[in-house]
Amino acid sequence: MYKSVLENPLCLEGFELQHILEYAENFSNSTGNNSVVTRMKQGLELYNDKFLSDLRFVIPEDGKFTITADVRAAMKKRVKYQPVSEVQTDCKVLQAQCTCAVGAVPAYCKHVFTLLHAISDYSKQKLYAAPTAKLQTWHQPKAMKTVPLPCQEVFGKPSTYEGPSNTNFNWGALKDFSLPIFDACMESVEAKYKLTIPLPAVACSNIGINEFPDDLTLRKMLFINMHYSKDLSELHEIEKKTVEQKSLEWQNGRKIRLTGSNIKDIVTRVKDFENLAASIRRKKDMDISFIPAVAYGIQNEEYVRQWYIAKNPQCVVRKTGLVIHPVYQYIAASPDGLIKSGDDYMLLEIKCIFNPKNIPLIELCQKRVGFCLVNTDGKISLNKNHKYYYQIQCQLAVSNLKECKHKIFFF
Numbered sequence: 001m002y003k004s005v006l007e008n009p010l011c012l013e014g015f016e017l018q019h020i021l022e023y024a025e026n027f028s029n030s031t032g033n034n035s036v037v038t039r040m041k042q043g044l045e046l047y048n049d050k051f052l053s054d055l056r057f058v059i060p061e062d063g064k065f066t067i068t069a070d071v072r073a074a075m076k077k078r079v080k081y082q083p084v085s086e087v088q089t090d091c092k093v094l095q096a097q098c099t100c101a102v103g104a105v106p107a108y109c110k111h112v113f114t115l116l117h118a119i120s121d122y123s124k125q126k127l128y129a130a131p132t133a134k135l136q137t138w139h140q141p142k143a144m145k146t147v148p149l150p151c152q153e154v155f156g157k158p159s160t161y162e163g164p165s166n167t168n169f170n171w172g173a174l175k176d177f178s179l180p181i182f183d184a185c186m187e188s189v190e191a192k193y194k195l196t197i198p199l200p201a202v203a204c205s206n207i208g209i210n211e212f213p214d215d216l217t218l219r220k221m222l223f224i225n226m227h228y229s230k231d232l233s234e235l236h237e238i239e240k241k242t243v244e245q246k247s248l249e250w251q252n253g254r255k256i257r258l259t260g261s262n263i264k265d266i267v268t269r270v271k272d273f274e275n276l277a278a279s280i281r282r283k284k285d286m287d288i289s290f291i292p293a294v295a296y297g298i299q300n301e302e303y304v305r306q307w308y309i310a311k312n313p314q315c316v317v318r319k320t321g322l323v324i325h326p327v328y329q330y331i332a333a334s335p336d337g338l339i340k341s342g343d344d345y346m347l348l349e350i351k352c353i354f355n356p357k358n359i360p361l362i363e364l365c366q367k368r369v370g371f372c373l374v375n376t377d378g379k380i381s382l383n384k385n386h387k388y389y390y391q392i393q394c395q396l397a398v399s400n401l402k403e404c405k406h407k408i409f410f411f
Ligand SMILES: [Zn+2]
Pocket: 081, 083, 098, 099, 100, 101, 102, 103, 109, 110, 111, 112
């Protein structure tokens, strides 16, 4: 009676998250609690982790599909449950049941949600179109946005830099390194300062759905549950995976969070908060990685980091990825590096300032409008009203550190 979708397409078009949410609302409306959000999230995780197999269905005679699949139990992997759902051809989920202990009609167990997420993914990917008639799109090369240049044209000399991921890197070669950046870095200024905005980044997590405001929709709750209530090991995993900036995961992680560069705008705002939120959202959707200055900045940052490592052999320095605040997980930052010196941990922050005329720093502080450094009686320090200062405070807060090594370079 059942047909496998591998042989017969399940022609259910337009089934999406909204239809799952509408079904879940039946539960929250009748019980008055929102615990169903947790099971929706678990269902999505089971689906993403490939616990579901053999999606199959019965062709509707009375205007509704009966759709089922096998879902392996998360703990006892050899045990399988069979959630079954009745879905109208207009995508409305009528009801569901499951062979697990809490699967009586109407069932809202995680296996039912695994099934519904599978149907949604099936529909989103348009797998009901015959596979051979569809042009495959998943590994076609994308158009390049930047024009590659030989490094001679960029730096005037061929690079001997072998890249940070090469473990056979010859550190001895650094002494003779003669790229412009390394000549100029003798003028670096080191500013060391203490945390002044205490944000207790304690080691705990799981905000818990009970703490949500009352007026949140299930869709918003699900979003918060999926993205903002991760435990520490998950956060560490994200940080590790996003070390290479501009990776898709790094971009997506930043898109759904407030990051260091937003902080000053938020802290200093006194009205029109809706407009501010809209403008932050707009900026998040822009891809700036193709701008040469941005790419050039990332490139230089790498040289400075390598220089710092070479100059401080007693320290362990590593690149950092997207660091998410363990409690307020809608806040994140991307520090330039993490330094371990003895038992002390601190952040590394690198700022490359374009100064081709080699103007002395003190003069720059006076002349350059909106400069990130100030000169107070001959003592140069970070401007505490500068966006950059707020950004670093945010980096310290998310990483629960109190100190930052600040390297400013001129080139
Ligand atoms: Zn179940």
